[in-house]
Amino acid sequence: MTTSAAPALALSDDLDELVAEIEARFDDLTLSRVRAWKDAAPGRLAVGCLPVLAPREVLWAAGALPVFIRGAGDRIDTIRGDAFYQSYICHLPRSTLELGLLGHLDVLDGMIFPNTCDVIRNLSGVWQTTFPQHFVRFVDPPQTGERATAAAFLRADLDLLYRDLCARTGRAPEPAALAEASEAYAEAARAMAALAAARLAEPWNLPADEVYQLRRAGDAMPPRDFAALVTAYVTAARGRGRRAEDRIRVCLVGAFCEQPPVALLRAAERAGCYVVDDDLTLSHESSPTAPRRDGEPMASIVHAALTTPRACAVRYDEHGAAGATLVERVRACRADGVLLAAPSFCDPALLDQPRLTGALDAAGIPHTSFKYSESSGQFQSIREQAGTFADSVKLWGTA
Amino acid sequence: MTTPVRKEPSMETQKALLAGYFSRLARAKEDKRPVVYTFVPGNLAELLGAFDVAPVYPEVNALQSAMRQRSSDFxxxxxxxxxxxxxxxxxxxxxxxxxxxxxxxxxxxxxPPDLLLLSFTGCFTFMKWFELLRDQYDCEVAMLHIPYQGDGEITDEMRRYVVDQLQREVIPKLEKVAGHRLDLDRLRERLARSRKAEDDLAWVFRAAQHRPSPIDAYFGGVYYIGPIFTSFRGTDEACAYYAELRADVEARLAAGEGPTTPSGTLSDQKFRLVVEGPPNWTSFRDFWKIFHDEGAVAVASTYTQVGGTYERGFRHDPANPLESLADYCLSCYTNLSLPARSKVLADMVKEYDADGFVVHSVKSCNSFSAGQLHMLREVEKLTGLPGGFIESDLVDARYYGHSNIKNRIESYLQMLAARRGASRPTEVRA
Incomplete structure (x- = not known):
């Protein structure tokens, strides 16, 4: 069944073949692999999840593959989706609607919209009326610091979601399936941690565009298959034998929802940076790492959802520590500076920037900022900006 | 079409209420009243009143600054x-x-605040705004997260979640800054007064079903909602103001008069419109005048539901104080799903026998704006009427293009006139 312990993926140990596999998965906008996975066994569902927060373990336990939908980037022309939004709304909902209107998301049985911002929140309503065939659920992660209250609310929400999905897949909503799903995602999280550590140690062997596309490939993969792919990639990439170049190490911050084009990541690295840490595809990092099998796995999932996620502009900064947390992260990554990259018209990311830059300034950490949209096609200015930033840091230790 | 401007008693009362609010606020520290910053949608005016704290509403400051042409500098x-x-x-x-x-x-x-009370209702940006404010002040902080009605209903779990936060987070913090325990009877008294004022306000909005409409439910409506959306809900002053407002509207209704506007009384009403979205504040009167000059009156609006859906039937319930506060927060207009918002608009178009509806989309407010083009099409489907669409901003004057908006409104109204065959004045309903 879907939550079997062994990965079903046959993987090469050749890096070129692995990268080709990763790129093919990244480019699979029609979700043909998701369709193949569904067709392989009866009763399987696939449910789309918008950034940033998604109850993946609950979906997987119910027999539904979580499929992250992060827009279409610069890979399709957004025409009909554009007709839904004014010029001052970000791009992700436009291309997401375009994917739906093109039929690329027909393989999905439902969509989950987390309360990431007002745009994604309202997209849930647009989706309900535009794609009535989909099961649509809005998930409102608690933003209160009152833990017991938050846990009770989230628990009720996830219990209901689990029961509803199980009713659709014909499975019994059993705790054992939740425990197994948690273990599967914990395995993926461990693989992700190994990937992050490898990139920190030798970013010249794990370029940002590859690492990013690998994580995006995981957006539509069963967790253990994804863990296997990550592990194979890390092993192969570390054997690449490239030598370190004279580049600065940077953290990329602010791109947690609408994604930059891959070419932007390449432009930043070729301009003289190694991206050693980022908040792209943030949702992959929110897995619980210590699932419990002793009777109450849902409690464990709820606890992990409330306590372990990485700080992000869409989560209430209860202790006013966003700036300090970023500084800590930069230091832990031994980064020389920060690229603050935010999508145009992204209120959460852009409203965070002055708070983050204040903390970086106080800590003496160089930074530069720019805006992008997922459909950006011109990177010369970003290359120049990142290049100047890298040169400044190398020459004077500041920007 | 219009008669000269005549100030009505309730207008003077409303102006005095708000002026008094800012004066009392300025004296709050010397009066030893704790100051609480909060937001308008989902505000807990009755609870704050029960603690006798002085509330500050940053959005109100912003819009008042804009109406005084001071927002651009800020x-x-x-x-x-x-x-x-x-x-x-x-x-x-x-x-x-x-x-x-x-x-x-x-x-x-x-x-400065003694407590930052985030009523996180219907607008994600409130949370980020609040984080920015908190960095500036060394004071108590309370967060009240109101779940969004994404799936179109208020569930028992949502209500319980809000009540739990009130009991465990909000009330203890208020007790701390106020220095005394909550008097539940005092809260109930305030909720009872809220209900009374809400009845009168809802009656006033419902009066727009008459022809000619004695009110403008959008441009005039924003004045009507001022006291009840802010610190006056639950007070005797609010009860008196809304009774007076109702009397003024009753008098206009009896006389067959339209609403009082800055350009005079609008009794010759050619178009009855429902308006979605907040107004532009930097050019508020010019914006209003575009509609007025065309003989267009707003018979209903959604913006006047952001701080309480009274016209749609919500009332505070003194018998269940905390549950009632929870329901109030959960039911504010911008906390509704888009299909629910479209239905509200379509229902208004029908209930108020409107000729059409106009969506005013503002750049600043994703909560309102994201999805409005889709809503426009949905409401067109539900009502069979074409909608108009205009864009500007709340308090950033750079995004208000008068000629563009004027052209669009004029074109839209010409289309409505053409659809009904002639630009005839609407008849007075018996």
Whole structure:
């Protein structure tokens, strides 16, 4: 069944073949692999999840593959989706609607919209009326610091979601399936941690565009298959034998929802940076790492959802520590500076920037900022900006 | 079409109420009243009143500053400090005002908060705004997260979640800054007064079903909602004001008069419109005049539901004080799903026998704006009427293009006139 312990993926140990596999998965906008996975066994569902927060373990336990939908980037022309939004709304909902209107998301049985911002929140309503065939659920992660209250609310929400999905897949909503799903995602999280550590140690062997596309490939993969792919990639990439170049190490911050084009990541690295840490595809990092099998796995999932996620502009900064947390992260990554990259018209990311830059300034950490949209096609200015930033840091230790 | 401007008693009362609010606020520290910053949608006015604290509403400061042509300087100040031109202008206006000494719209200094109470209702940006404010003040902080009605209903779990937060987070923090326990009977008394004022306000809005409409439910409506959306809900002053407002409207109704506008009384009403979205505040009167000059009256609006859906039937319930506060927060207009918002609009079009509806989309407010083009098409389907669409901003004057808006409104109304065959005045309903 879907939550079997062994990965079903046959993987090469050749890096070129692995990268080709990763790129093919990244480019699979029609979700043909998701369709193949569904067709392989009866009763399987696939449910789309918008950034940033998604109850993946609950979906997987119910027999539904979580499929992250992060827009279409610069890979399709957004025409009909554009007709839904004014010029001052970000791009992700436009291309997401375009994917739906093109039929690329027909393989999905439902969509989950987390309360990431007002745009994604309202997209849930647009989706309900535009794609009535989909099961649509809005998930409102608690933003209160009152833990017991938050846990009770989230628990009720996830219990209901689990029961509803199980009713659709014909499975019994059993705790054992939740425990197994948690273990599967914990395995993926461990693989992700190994990937992050490898990139920190030798970013010249794990370029940002590859690492990013690998994580995006995981957006539509069963967790253990994804863990296997990550592990194979890390092993192969570390054997690449490239030598370190004279580049600065940077953290990329602010791109947690609408994604930059891959070419932007390449432009930043070729301009003289190694991206050693980022908040792209943030949702992959929110897995619980210590699932419990002793009777109450849902409690464990709820606890992990409330306590372990990485700080992000869409989560209430209860202790006013966003700036300090970023500084800590930069230091832990031994980064020389920060690229603050935010999508145009992204209120959460852009409203965070002055708070983050204040903390970086106080800590003496160089930074530069720019805006992008997922459909950006011109990177010369970003290359120049990142290049100047890298040169400044190398020459004077500041920007 | 119009008669000269005649100030009605309730207008003077409303003006005095708000002026008194800012004066009392300026004196709050010397009066030893704790100051609480909060937001308008989902505000807990009755609870704050029961603790006798002085509430501050940053959006109200922003819009009042804009109406006095002071918001542009504040926005520039915030942008100089690193805030993006892309983000909400309410936030930048408020932060800019703070950077320039926190001098409020009436020229009096707004005191710093003793408690930041985030009523996180219907607008995600509130949370980010609140985080920015918290960095500036060393004070108590309370967060009240109101779940969004994404799936179109208020569930028992949502209500319980809000009540739990009130009991475990909000009330203890208020007790701490106020120095005394909550008197539940006092809260109930305030909720009873809220209900009374809400009855009168709902009656006033419902009066727009008559022809000619004795009110403008959008441009005039924003004056009507001022007291009840802010610190006056639950007070005797609010009860008196809404009774007086109702009497004024009853008198206009009896006389067959339209609403009083800055350009005179609008009794010759050619178009009855429902309006979705907040107004532009920097050019409020010019904006209104575009509609007025065309003989267009707003018979209903959604903006007047953001601080309580009274016209749609919501009432506070003194018998269940905390549950009632929870339901109030959960049911504010911008906390409704888009299909629910479309239905509200379509119902209004039908109930108020409107000729059409206009969506005013503002750059600053994703909560309102994201999805409005889709809503426009949905409401067209539900009503069979074409909708109009215009764009500007809340308090950033750079995004208000008068000629563009005027052209669009005129074209839209010409289309409505053409559809009904002639630009005939609407008849007076018996």
């Amino acid at each position: 926005i520039r100040e915030a942008e100089r400090a690193g805030h993006s031109e892309d983000v909400c202008s309410y936030v930048k206006c408020d932060l800019g005002m703070m950077m320039k000494g926190n001098v409020g719209p009436t020229g009096e200094v707004i005191p």
